Amino acid sequence: MTSRPVLTFWYxxxxxxxxxxxxxxxxxxxxxxxxVIWRPFLLGPVALQQQGWTDSIFNTIPAKGxxxxxxxxxxxxxxxxxxNRPPIFPQNTLLATRIAHLGEAEAWIAPFSRAVYxxxxxxxxxxxxxxxxxRILHRFGLNAGEVISRAQDRxxxxxxxxxxxxxxxxxxxxAPSFVAKGELFWGFDRLPQALAWALKD
Amino acid sequence: MTSRPVLTFWYxxxxxxxxxxxxxxxxxxxxxxxxVIWRPFLLGPVALQQQGWTDSIFNTIPAKGxxxxxxxxxxxxxxxxxxNRPPIFPQNTLLATRIAHLGEAEAWIAPFSRAVYxxxxxxxxxxxxxxxxxRILHRFGLNAGEVISRAQDRxxxxxxxxxxxxxxxxxxxxAPSFVAKGELFWGFDRLPQALAWALKD
Numbered sequence: 013m014t015s016r017p018v019l020t021f022w023y024x025x026x027x028x029x030x031x032x033x034x035x036x037x038x039x040x041x042x043x044x045x046x047x048v049i050w051r052p053f054l055l056g057p058v059a060l061q062q063q064g065w066t067d068s069i070f071n072t073i074p075a076k077g078x079x080x081x082x083x084x085x086x087x088x089x090x091x092x093x094x095x096n097r098p099p100i101f102p103q104n105t106l107l108a109t110r111i112a113h114l115g116e117a118e119a120w121i122a123p124f125s126r127a128v129y130x131x132x133x134x135x136x137x138x139x140x141x142x143x144x145x146x147r148i149l150h151r152f153g154l155n156a157g158e159v160i161s162r163a164q165d166r167x168x169x170x171x172x173x174x175x176x177x178x179x180x181x182x183x184x185x186x187a188p189s190f191v192a193k194g195e196l197f198w199g200f201d202r203l204p205q206a207l208a209w210a211l212k213d
Numbered sequence: 214m215t216s217r218p219v220l221t222f223w224y225x226x227x228x229x230x231x232x233x234x235x236x237x238x239x240x241x242x243x244x245x246x247x248x249v250i251w252r253p254f255l256l257g258p259v260a261l262q263q264q265g266w267t268d269s270i271f272n273t274i275p276a277k278g279x280x281x282x283x284x285x286x287x288x289x290x291x292x293x294x295x296x297n298r299p300p301i302f303p304q305n306t307l308l309a310t311r312i313a314h315l316g317e318a319e320a321w322i323a324p325f326s327r328a329v330y331x332x333x334x335x336x337x338x339x340x341x342x343x344x345x346x347x348r349i350l351h352r353f354g355l356n357a358g359e360v361i362s363r364a365q366d367r368x369x370x371x372x373x374x375x376x377x378x379x380x381x382x383x384x385x386x387x388a389p390s391f392v393a394k395g396e397l398f399w400g401f402d403r404l405p406q407a408l409a410w411a412l413k414d
Contacts, residue, residue, distance in 0.1 A: 062274060062276055063274050063277075073263060073264050073386065075263055075381075075384045075385075075386040076264075076386050076387075078384055079384065079386065079397060079399060082396075082397070083398075083399070083403075086406070180276075183276045183279055183280065184276075185274065185276040185277050185280065186277075195283075196280060196283070197284075198280060198284070199402075201402045201403075202284075202402075205287070
Protein backbone atom coordinates (compact mmCIF):
# COMPACT_ATOMS: atom_id res chain seq x y z
CA MET A 13 0.00 0.00 0.00
CA THR A 14 1.43 3.37 -0.95
CA SER A 15 0.48 6.38 1.13
CA ARG A 16 -1.14 9.38 -0.54
CA PRO A 17 0.92 12.55 -0.92
CA VAL A 18 0.33 15.08 1.83
CA LEU A 19 0.57 18.86 2.14
CA THR A 20 0.53 20.64 5.51
CA PHE A 21 -1.30 23.97 5.35
CA TRP A 22 -0.18 26.44 8.03
CA TYR A 23 -2.65 29.29 8.34
CA UNK A 24 -3.45 32.24 10.58
CA UNK A 25 -7.01 33.61 10.65
CA UNK A 26 -5.82 37.23 10.52
CA UNK A 27 -3.66 36.60 7.46
CA UNK A 28 -5.07 38.14 4.32
CA UNK A 29 -3.54 35.81 1.73
CA UNK A 30 -4.55 32.83 3.88
CA UNK A 31 -8.15 33.65 2.96
CA UNK A 32 -7.99 32.60 -0.73
CA UNK A 33 -5.69 29.73 0.28
CA UNK A 34 -8.24 28.40 2.77
CA UNK A 35 -11.10 28.78 0.31
CA UNK A 36 -9.31 27.02 -2.57
CA UNK A 37 -6.87 24.51 -1.09
CA UNK A 38 -9.21 21.54 -0.70
CA UNK A 39 -10.48 21.75 -4.29
CA UNK A 40 -6.99 22.25 -5.71
CA UNK A 41 -5.53 19.44 -3.61
CA UNK A 42 -8.36 17.05 -4.50
CA UNK A 43 -7.79 17.76 -8.20
CA UNK A 44 -4.07 17.06 -7.71
CA UNK A 45 -4.61 13.92 -5.61
CA UNK A 46 -2.97 15.36 -2.49
CA UNK A 47 -4.29 15.17 1.10
CA VAL A 48 -4.29 18.38 3.13
CA ILE A 49 -3.47 18.67 6.82
CA TRP A 50 -5.04 21.86 8.15
CA ARG A 51 -2.69 23.42 10.71
CA PRO A 52 -3.96 26.64 12.33
CA PHE A 53 -1.36 28.63 14.24
CA LEU A 54 -0.80 32.04 15.77
CA LEU A 55 1.56 34.06 13.61
CA GLY A 56 1.91 36.82 16.22
CA PRO A 57 4.32 35.00 18.57
CA VAL A 58 6.34 33.75 15.58
CA ALA A 59 6.66 37.23 14.07
CA LEU A 60 7.54 38.73 17.43
CA GLN A 61 10.27 36.19 18.15
CA GLN A 62 11.69 36.09 14.61
CA GLN A 63 11.20 39.64 13.48
CA GLY A 64 10.52 41.73 16.58
CA TRP A 65 7.27 42.84 14.97
CA THR A 66 4.24 43.68 17.09
CA ASP A 67 1.98 44.80 14.24
CA SER A 68 1.38 43.69 10.66
CA ILE A 69 3.89 44.99 8.11
CA PHE A 70 0.81 46.01 6.09
CA ASN A 71 0.05 48.55 8.81
CA THR A 72 3.61 49.66 9.58
CA ILE A 73 4.45 50.22 5.87
CA PRO A 74 1.38 51.95 4.41
CA ALA A 75 2.42 51.63 0.74
CA LYS A 76 2.82 47.88 1.23
CA GLY A 77 -0.59 47.74 2.90
CA UNK A 78 -2.33 49.67 0.12
CA UNK A 79 -0.80 47.32 -2.43
CA UNK A 80 -1.77 44.18 -0.50
CA UNK A 81 -5.44 45.19 -0.18
CA UNK A 82 -5.67 45.91 -3.91
CA UNK A 83 -3.79 42.73 -4.78
CA UNK A 84 -6.06 40.67 -2.53
CA UNK A 85 -9.12 42.27 -4.14
CA UNK A 86 -7.82 41.30 -7.60
CA UNK A 87 -7.08 37.73 -6.44
CA UNK A 88 -10.53 37.32 -4.89
CA UNK A 89 -12.15 38.61 -8.08
CA UNK A 90 -10.11 36.14 -10.16
CA UNK A 91 -11.00 33.27 -7.80
CA UNK A 92 -14.69 34.22 -7.55
CA UNK A 93 -14.46 34.90 -3.80
CA UNK A 94 -16.49 37.53 -1.98
CA UNK A 95 -14.26 40.25 -0.52
CA ASN A 96 -14.81 43.30 1.62
CA ARG A 97 -11.90 44.97 3.34
CA PRO A 98 -12.44 44.21 7.05
CA PRO A 99 -12.89 47.15 9.41
CA ILE A 100 -10.43 45.55 11.87
CA PHE A 101 -6.95 44.46 10.76
CA PRO A 102 -5.31 42.40 11.99
CA GLN A 103 -8.03 40.76 14.04
CA ASN A 104 -7.45 39.08 17.40
CA THR A 105 -7.56 35.43 16.41
CA LEU A 106 -6.67 33.76 19.72
CA LEU A 107 -10.05 32.13 20.44
CA ALA A 108 -10.78 31.19 16.82
CA THR A 109 -7.35 29.54 16.55
CA ARG A 110 -7.80 27.66 19.82
CA ILE A 111 -11.11 26.31 18.51
CA ALA A 112 -9.60 25.32 15.17
CA HIS A 113 -6.67 23.67 16.96
CA LEU A 114 -9.12 21.63 19.03
CA GLY A 115 -10.74 20.52 15.77
CA GLU A 116 -7.53 19.53 14.00
CA ALA A 117 -8.43 15.85 13.96
CA GLU A 118 -12.13 16.49 13.31
CA ALA A 119 -14.01 16.65 10.02
CA TRP A 120 -15.26 20.15 10.81
CA ILE A 121 -11.86 21.89 10.83
CA ALA A 122 -11.90 22.83 7.13
CA PRO A 123 -15.51 24.13 6.89
CA PHE A 124 -15.15 25.88 10.27
CA SER A 125 -11.93 27.57 9.13
CA ARG A 126 -13.41 28.63 5.81
CA ALA A 127 -16.42 30.11 7.65
CA VAL A 128 -14.11 32.10 9.96
CA TYR A 129 -12.24 33.49 6.94
CA UNK A 130 -15.52 34.46 5.27
CA UNK A 131 -16.69 36.12 8.48
CA UNK A 132 -13.46 38.14 8.49
CA UNK A 133 -12.82 38.94 4.83
CA UNK A 134 -16.28 38.79 3.24
CA UNK A 135 -18.69 39.82 6.01
CA UNK A 136 -16.55 42.14 8.14
CA UNK A 137 -17.45 40.38 11.39
CA UNK A 138 -15.38 40.57 14.56
CA UNK A 139 -13.94 37.06 14.73
CA UNK A 140 -12.66 37.60 18.29
CA UNK A 141 -16.34 37.70 19.38
CA UNK A 142 -17.42 34.37 20.97
CA UNK A 143 -20.96 34.93 19.62
CA UNK A 144 -19.68 35.11 16.04
CA UNK A 145 -17.69 31.90 16.56
CA UNK A 146 -20.62 30.22 18.33
CA ARG A 147 -22.92 30.86 15.38
CA ILE A 148 -20.36 29.29 13.05
CA LEU A 149 -19.99 26.23 15.30
CA HIS A 150 -23.78 25.84 15.51
CA ARG A 151 -23.94 25.86 11.73
CA PHE A 152 -21.85 22.69 11.72
CA GLY A 153 -24.05 21.01 14.33
CA LEU A 154 -21.60 21.48 17.18
CA ASN A 155 -22.33 22.34 20.80
CA ALA A 156 -20.70 25.76 20.73
CA GLY A 157 -20.57 26.25 24.50
CA GLU A 158 -18.84 22.94 25.03
CA VAL A 159 -16.38 23.42 22.15
CA ILE A 160 -15.42 26.94 23.31
CA SER A 161 -14.95 25.72 26.85
CA ARG A 162 -12.73 22.81 25.75
CA ALA A 163 -10.81 25.13 23.42
CA GLN A 164 -9.77 27.11 26.49
CA ASP A 165 -8.57 24.12 28.49
CA ARG A 166 -4.96 24.40 29.54
CA UNK A 167 -4.08 21.30 27.54
CA UNK A 168 -5.44 22.75 24.29
CA UNK A 169 -3.87 26.15 24.96
CA UNK A 170 -0.46 24.63 25.64
CA UNK A 171 -0.71 22.38 22.64
CA UNK A 172 -1.44 25.38 20.41
CA UNK A 173 1.53 27.24 21.90
CA UNK A 174 3.72 24.32 20.86
CA UNK A 175 2.56 24.86 17.27
CA UNK A 176 4.33 28.24 17.21
CA UNK A 177 7.55 26.49 18.26
CA UNK A 178 6.95 23.93 15.54
CA UNK A 179 6.40 26.72 13.00
CA UNK A 180 9.71 28.30 14.03
CA UNK A 181 11.41 24.90 13.67
CA UNK A 182 10.08 24.73 10.08
CA UNK A 183 11.50 28.25 9.45
CA UNK A 184 7.94 29.47 8.84
CA UNK A 185 7.81 33.28 8.97
CA UNK A 186 4.42 34.07 7.43
CA ALA A 187 1.06 32.71 6.36
CA PRO A 188 -0.17 30.91 4.43
CA SER A 189 2.71 28.46 4.43
CA PHE A 190 2.74 25.00 2.91
CA VAL A 191 5.11 22.19 3.79
CA ALA A 192 5.52 19.19 1.50
CA LYS A 193 8.29 16.62 1.99
CA GLY A 194 10.27 19.04 4.16
CA GLU A 195 10.08 21.83 1.55
CA LEU A 196 8.56 25.18 2.54
CA PHE A 197 6.36 27.32 0.28
CA TRP A 198 4.95 30.70 1.32
CA GLY A 199 1.97 32.56 -0.07
CA PHE A 200 -1.23 31.65 -1.91
CA ASP A 201 0.61 32.13 -5.20
CA ARG A 202 2.94 29.21 -4.32
CA LEU A 203 0.12 26.70 -3.70
CA PRO A 204 0.40 25.10 -7.17
CA GLN A 205 4.18 24.65 -6.72
CA ALA A 206 3.63 23.20 -3.23
CA LEU A 207 1.12 20.66 -4.59
CA ALA A 208 3.52 19.73 -7.39
CA TRP A 209 6.29 19.23 -4.81
CA ALA A 210 4.05 16.94 -2.73
CA LEU A 211 3.62 14.76 -5.83
CA LYS A 212 7.35 14.45 -6.56
CA ASP A 213 8.91 10.99 -6.37
CA MET B 214 -3.85 53.94 -35.47
CA THR B 215 -4.18 52.32 -32.07
CA SER B 216 -1.21 52.36 -29.75
CA ARG B 217 0.22 49.08 -28.48
CA PRO B 218 -0.32 48.15 -24.82
CA VAL B 219 2.60 49.06 -22.58
CA LEU B 220 4.02 47.73 -19.32
CA THR B 221 6.57 49.68 -17.27
CA PHE B 222 9.11 47.41 -15.59
CA TRP B 223 10.69 48.91 -12.46
CA TYR B 224 13.79 46.98 -11.46
CA UNK B 225 16.72 47.20 -9.09
CA UNK B 226 19.93 45.32 -9.92
CA UNK B 227 20.35 44.07 -6.33
CA UNK B 228 16.81 42.66 -6.22
CA UNK B 229 16.73 38.89 -6.34
CA UNK B 230 13.27 38.39 -7.86
CA UNK B 231 14.07 41.07 -10.44
CA UNK B 232 16.57 38.59 -11.93
CA UNK B 233 14.01 36.12 -13.36
CA UNK B 234 11.77 39.07 -14.26
CA UNK B 235 14.55 40.73 -16.28
CA UNK B 236 15.46 37.48 -17.99
CA UNK B 237 11.88 36.56 -18.98
CA UNK B 238 9.92 39.81 -19.41
CA UNK B 239 10.77 40.56 -23.04
CA UNK B 240 9.81 37.06 -24.22
CA UNK B 241 6.61 36.99 -22.17
CA UNK B 242 5.61 40.49 -23.26
CA UNK B 243 6.34 39.74 -26.91
CA UNK B 244 4.14 36.65 -26.73
CA UNK B 245 1.38 38.75 -25.15
CA UNK B 246 1.75 41.63 -27.63
CA UNK B 247 2.80 44.16 -24.97
CA UNK B 248 5.66 46.68 -25.18
CA VAL B 249 8.01 46.91 -22.19
CA ILE B 250 9.53 50.10 -20.83
CA TRP B 251 12.65 49.19 -18.85
CA ARG B 252 12.90 51.47 -15.83
CA PRO B 253 15.94 50.90 -13.60
CA PHE B 254 15.82 52.57 -10.20
CA LEU B 255 17.54 52.53 -6.83
CA LEU B 256 15.36 50.76 -4.28
CA GLY B 257 17.58 51.81 -1.37
CA PRO B 258 16.39 55.44 -1.09
CA VAL B 259 12.76 54.31 -1.54
CA ALA B 260 13.01 51.66 1.19
CA LEU B 261 14.77 54.08 3.52
CA GLN B 262 12.18 56.81 3.09
CA GLN B 263 9.15 54.52 3.12
CA GLN B 264 10.22 51.85 5.54
CA GLY B 265 13.23 53.19 7.45
CA TRP B 266 15.17 50.14 6.26
CA THR B 267 18.93 50.37 5.68
CA ASP B 268 19.47 46.69 4.81
CA SER B 269 17.51 44.04 2.91
CA ILE B 270 14.73 42.34 4.88
CA PHE B 271 16.30 39.09 3.63
CA ASN B 272 19.33 39.90 5.79
CA THR B 273 17.53 41.38 8.80
CA ILE B 274 15.07 38.44 9.03
CA PRO B 275 17.20 35.32 8.47
CA ALA B 276 14.27 32.88 8.11
CA LYS B 277 12.83 35.07 5.36
CA GLY B 278 16.23 35.20 3.70
CA UNK B 279 16.73 31.43 3.79
CA UNK B 280 13.30 30.96 2.24
CA UNK B 281 13.90 33.55 -0.48
CA UNK B 282 17.18 31.99 -1.62
CA UNK B 283 15.58 28.55 -1.85
CA UNK B 284 12.49 29.94 -3.57
CA UNK B 285 14.64 31.82 -6.08
CA UNK B 286 16.63 28.66 -6.75
CA UNK B 287 13.40 26.75 -7.47
CA UNK B 288 12.14 29.55 -9.76
CA UNK B 289 15.41 29.70 -11.70
CA UNK B 290 15.34 25.90 -12.12
CA UNK B 291 11.74 26.09 -13.40
CA UNK B 292 12.63 28.92 -15.79
CA UNK B 293 15.86 27.32 -16.99
CA UNK B 294 18.02 30.15 -15.64
CA UNK B 295 21.53 29.71 -14.27
CA UNK B 296 21.70 30.55 -10.58
CA ASN B 297 24.44 30.75 -7.99
CA ARG B 298 23.86 32.51 -4.71
CA PRO B 299 26.01 35.65 -4.94
CA PRO B 300 28.77 36.12 -2.37
CA ILE B 301 27.68 39.77 -1.87
CA PHE B 302 24.05 40.64 -1.05
CA PRO B 303 22.74 43.17 -1.59
CA GLN B 304 25.27 44.54 -4.04
CA ASN B 305 26.05 48.23 -4.46
CA THR B 306 24.19 49.00 -7.68
CA LEU B 307 24.73 52.76 -7.95
CA LEU B 308 27.03 52.79 -10.99
CA ALA B 309 25.21 49.98 -12.82
CA THR B 310 21.90 51.78 -12.33
CA ARG B 311 23.31 55.10 -13.51
CA ILE B 312 24.53 53.37 -16.66
CA ALA B 313 21.20 51.67 -17.26
CA HIS B 314 19.38 54.95 -16.65
CA LEU B 315 21.57 56.61 -19.28
CA GLY B 316 20.55 53.84 -21.67
CA GLU B 317 16.81 54.03 -21.04
CA ALA B 318 16.07 55.28 -24.55
CA GLU B 319 18.71 53.06 -26.16
CA ALA B 320 18.36 49.61 -27.67
CA TRP B 321 21.08 48.25 -25.37
CA ILE B 322 19.20 48.77 -22.10
CA ALA B 323 17.55 45.33 -22.03
CA PRO B 324 20.59 43.22 -23.01
CA PHE B 325 22.86 45.32 -20.76
CA SER B 326 20.46 44.87 -17.83
CA ARG B 327 20.15 41.13 -18.39
CA ALA B 328 23.95 40.85 -18.51
CA VAL B 329 24.27 42.73 -15.19
CA TYR B 330 21.74 40.36 -13.59
CA UNK B 331 23.63 37.35 -14.91
CA UNK B 332 26.89 38.80 -13.60
CA UNK B 333 25.26 39.13 -10.18
CA UNK B 334 23.08 36.02 -9.85
CA UNK B 335 24.72 33.50 -12.19
CA UNK B 336 28.43 34.39 -12.16
CA UNK B 337 28.88 35.93 -8.71
CA UNK B 338 30.70 38.99 -10.04
CA UNK B 339 30.96 42.28 -8.14
CA UNK B 340 28.64 44.50 -10.18
CA UNK B 341 29.86 47.64 -8.39
CA UNK B 342 33.23 47.10 -10.12
CA UNK B 343 33.62 49.45 -13.13
CA UNK B 344 35.74 46.78 -14.88
CA UNK B 345 32.89 44.26 -14.69
CA UNK B 346 30.49 46.85 -16.11
CA UNK B 347 32.99 47.93 -18.78
CA ARG B 348 33.33 44.37 -20.03
CA ILE B 349 29.56 44.13 -20.35
CA LEU B 350 29.36 47.45 -22.22
CA HIS B 351 32.14 46.35 -24.58
CA ARG B 352 30.18 43.21 -25.34
CA PHE B 353 27.42 45.37 -26.80
CA GLY B 354 29.86 47.41 -28.89
CA LEU B 355 29.78 50.46 -26.63
CA ASN B 356 32.64 52.75 -25.66
CA ALA B 357 32.67 51.80 -21.98
CA GLY B 358 34.83 54.72 -20.80
CA GLU B 359 32.58 57.25 -22.48
CA VAL B 360 29.36 55.63 -21.25
CA ILE B 361 30.62 55.38 -17.65
CA SER B 362 31.75 58.99 -17.74
CA ARG B 363 28.38 60.19 -19.08
CA ALA B 364 26.55 58.01 -16.55
CA GLN B 365 28.22 60.03 -13.81
CA ASP B 366 27.30 63.44 -15.23
CA ARG B 367 25.29 65.53 -12.81
CA UNK B 368 22.36 65.59 -15.22
CA UNK B 369 22.13 61.80 -15.37
CA UNK B 370 22.64 61.44 -11.64
CA UNK B 371 19.88 63.96 -10.84
CA UNK B 372 17.56 62.40 -13.39
CA UNK B 373 18.04 58.99 -11.75
CA UNK B 374 17.35 60.50 -8.32
CA UNK B 375 14.04 61.78 -9.69
CA UNK B 376 13.14 58.17 -10.55
CA UNK B 377 13.07 57.30 -6.84
CA UNK B 378 10.59 60.14 -6.28
CA UNK B 379 8.56 58.82 -9.21
CA UNK B 380 8.64 55.32 -7.69
CA UNK B 381 7.33 56.72 -4.40
CA UNK B 382 4.58 58.55 -6.28
CA UNK B 383 3.53 55.21 -7.83
CA UNK B 384 3.47 53.68 -4.31
CA UNK B 385 6.26 51.31 -5.38
CA UNK B 386 7.86 49.68 -2.33
CA UNK B 387 9.83 46.80 -3.84
CA ALA B 388 11.23 45.26 -7.00
CA PRO B 389 10.40 44.02 -9.49
CA SER B 390 7.32 46.19 -9.89
CA PHE B 391 5.16 46.48 -12.97
CA VAL B 392 2.81 49.34 -13.81
CA ALA B 393 0.10 48.95 -16.45
CA LYS B 394 -2.65 51.53 -16.92
CA GLY B 395 -2.02 52.97 -13.45
CA GLU B 396 -2.26 49.55 -11.77
CA LEU B 397 0.70 48.31 -9.71
CA PHE B 398 1.90 44.70 -9.59
CA TRP B 399 4.79 43.52 -7.42
CA GLY B 400 6.96 40.44 -7.81
CA PHE B 401 7.99 38.12 -10.65
CA ASP B 402 4.99 35.94 -9.84
CA ARG B 403 2.64 38.81 -10.78
CA LEU B 404 4.13 39.36 -14.26
CA PRO B 405 1.39 37.34 -16.05
CA GLN B 406 -1.34 39.34 -14.27
CA ALA B 407 0.44 42.61 -15.09
CA LEU B 408 0.60 41.68 -18.79
CA ALA B 409 -3.09 40.72 -18.74
CA TRP B 410 -3.92 44.08 -17.16
CA ALA B 411 -1.97 45.92 -19.86
CA LEU B 412 -4.18 44.20 -22.45
CA LYS B 413 -7.48 45.16 -20.77
CA ASP B 414 -9.85 47.44 -22.69
